[in-house]
Amino acid sequence: MRILFFTDSHIRGTTPKNRKDDFTNTLEKKFNEIVEIIDKENIDYVIHGGDLFDRPDVSISLVSKFSKILNEIKVPIYIISGNHDIFGLNPKTLNRTMLGLICELKVLNIIDTNEKIILKKDKVKVQLTGQPYTYNIDDSNDKSPYIVKDIEPGCDFSIHVVHGMLLDKPFIKGIPYTLVEDIKETLADITLSGHYHSGFEKVKIDGKYFLNPGSIVRVSNSLREIKRKPKVAIIDLEKDLNISYKYLSTALDGEEVLDRKEIENSIYRRERMYEFKQTIDNAMNFEKIDINDVLMGVSNAEKVDEKVKKEALKRISLIQMRNMTGE
Numbered sequence: 001m002r003i004l005f006f007t008d009s010h011i012r013g014t015t016p017k018n019r020k021d022d023f024t025n026t027l028e029k030k031f032n033e034i035v036e037i038i039d040k041e042n043i044d045y046v047i048h049g050g051d052l053f054d055r056p057d058v059s060i061s062l063v064s065k066f067s068k069i070l071n072e073i074k075v076p077i078y079i080i081s082g083n084h085d086i087f088g089l090n091p092k093t094l095n096r097t098m099l100g101l102i103c104e105l106k107v108l109n110i111i112d113t114n115e116k117i118i119l120k121k122d123k124v125k126v127q128l129t130g131q132p133y134t135y136n137i138d139d140s141n142d143k144s145p146y147i148v149k150d151i152e153p154g155c156d157f158s159i160h161v162v163h164g165m166l167l168d169k170p171f172i173k174g175i176p177y178t179l180v181e182d183i184k185e186t187l188a189d190i191t192l193s194g195h196y197h198s199g200f201e202k203v204k205i206d207g208k209y210f211l212n213p214g215s216i217v218r219v220s221n222s223l224r225e226i227k228r229k230p231k232v233a234i235i236d237l238e239k240d241l242n243i244s245y246k247y248l249s250t251a252l253d254g255e256e257v258l259d260r261k262e263i264e265n266s267i268y269r270r271e272r273m274y275e276f277k278q279t280i281d282n283a284m285n286f287e288k289i290d291i292n293d294v295l296m297g298v299s300n301a302e303k304v305d306e307k308v309k310k311e312a313l314k315r316i317s318l319i320q321m322r323n324m325t326g327e
Contacts, residue, residue, distance in 0.1 A: 001121035003159070004038055006232040007049025007194030008215030010084065013062045018221035021257045024062070029250040030216055031069045034232060037246060038073055041234060044121045045075055048108070049194025049212075050082025050133060050163030056097035056320070063098045067107050078109045078117065080130040082163040082194060088317020089135040096321055111161060116152055124237055127152050129188070130161040133195065135313055136306075137164040138176035146178055148188040157237050158188045166193035166212060168200040176300060180210040189241060192233075198224055202243055213245060218258060226254035 009031070015023035038046060053063075070077065079099070087093040094100040094110070103110040111117060111130030119126040131137070131145040146166065151158045165177035183191070184205045191210045199214025213233045218225045230251040236242040 001045070001119065001124040001126065001237040002041060002043050003045045003047060003119075003126075003235040003237070004034070004041070004043045004232055005047045005049065005161075005192050005213065005235065006034060006216050007163075007192075007213065008051045008082065008197055008217065009048070010051055010054040010215065010217050010219060011058060011062060011066050012054035013059055016219050018259050019219075019257055020259055021252070023217075026250070026252075026257070027217060028065070028069070030230070030248055031066060033248055033250045034216075035069060035072050037232065038075065041246075043075055043234070045119055046073060046077040047128070047159075047161055047192065048077065048079040049161055049192055050080045051084045051194060051215075052079060052082070052099055052108075053097075054084050056085055056087050056093070056099065058098050063102060067102050067105075070102075070107050076109060076119075077107075078111050078128060078130070078161075079103070080111050080161050080163050080194075081132040083133040086133070087320045088313045089133065090313060090317055091132040091134060093317055093321070094132075118152065118155070124157070125155050126237060127155040127158045128161070129158070131164070133163040135309065137162075138178050140176070143178060143183050146183040146191065147186040149186075151187055157190070157241065159190045159192065159235075160186065160188035161192045161194075163194045165196055166191070166210065167196060168203050168210070174300070180205065183210075184208065190235065190243075198228060209241070209243060211243065216248065216251070218251075218254060221258050221260070226258050226260070228254065 009027065011027060013024055015021070081091050081094055081099055083089055085099040086097055091113070102108055111128065113131060115129065117128040119128055129148060134145070137145050145164065146162055148158055148160045165171070165175070166180065167177050168180050170179070171177045180203050186208065189208055193212040196212055197215035197220060199212040202209050202211035211233060213231050214228060216230045216232070218228065218230065229247050231245045231247045234244050234246060
């Protein structure tokens with residue numbers, strides 16, 4: 001059995017300020033290349049790690065364009081929802097999003113929490129499970145979203161897909177994350193993650209693999225992103241397990257598509273950002289600020305009661321959906 005995994009495509013109709021190219025056009029080329037790789041490499045299943053779209057309410061024309069490309073993939077495609085795919089960091093809003101729509105149309109297959117999907121090819125049987133993004137997925141006191149505790153009898157391998165801040169080494173203080181070392185008790189043979197765009201090389205602990213190949217797009221203007229080359233992972237499952245990477249030839253060198261001048265501008269802007277509360281108080285229109293930054297700010301806020309966080313996220317998601325539907 002051969003499985004292709006890629007993540008964080010962030011389909012959008014506009015080009016980020018720090019990009020020099022036509023972002024949507026470049027992304028279209030990458031998707032077409034992935035379709036070719038799937039065909040040439042005799043892939044049996046495809047898994048996407050979340051954040052298919054850059055926002056839950058992208059335009060119908062954009063969804064149509066990329067759905068046509070996805071429909072060219074003749075093998076099953078499975079996906080979990082990322083924080084950009086849903087409203088208010090709440091997977092329960094999936095049915096009102098564009099990701100939810102194309103899953104209903106059977107373009108993709110959503111992996112629900114606690115669902116066990118069995119993949120089969122010849123004599124190989126694989127259990128596939130997933131965990132979509134939630135505002136508290138990287139709670140330091142609860143690592144259960146990352147841990148598989150049981151496997152269906154007769155399965156040769158277990159794969160768990162998570163859209164969360166899974167890392168191979170400690171990160172910036174104040175940003176919630178989960179270390180591979182902290183979830184090594186999982187029974188999954190392979191844990192695939194998205195969300196962290198830079199990704200990390202595969203880690204092997206006690207015969208189990210943990211990996212994030214990184215986003216197939218570069219929307220950050222950091223020096224690390226300029227040097228990074230987008231890729232997909234190919235997983236071979238027979239008697240043994242093997243993981244390899246294939247770099248996307250349609251992904252140009254970082255210096256060709258990312259504007260280094262924006263690095264200094266970004267630093268300047270960050271140094272002068274208002275406090276989170278001031279941003280909320282002064283914002284008269286949610287379209288004037290990045291709603292995903294607001295959502296992440298709420299979910300990561302310290303010394304705030306969990307009930308307050310949930311209520312804040314609920315109200316923001318309702319405003320998002322009202323803006324989309326005109327209600």
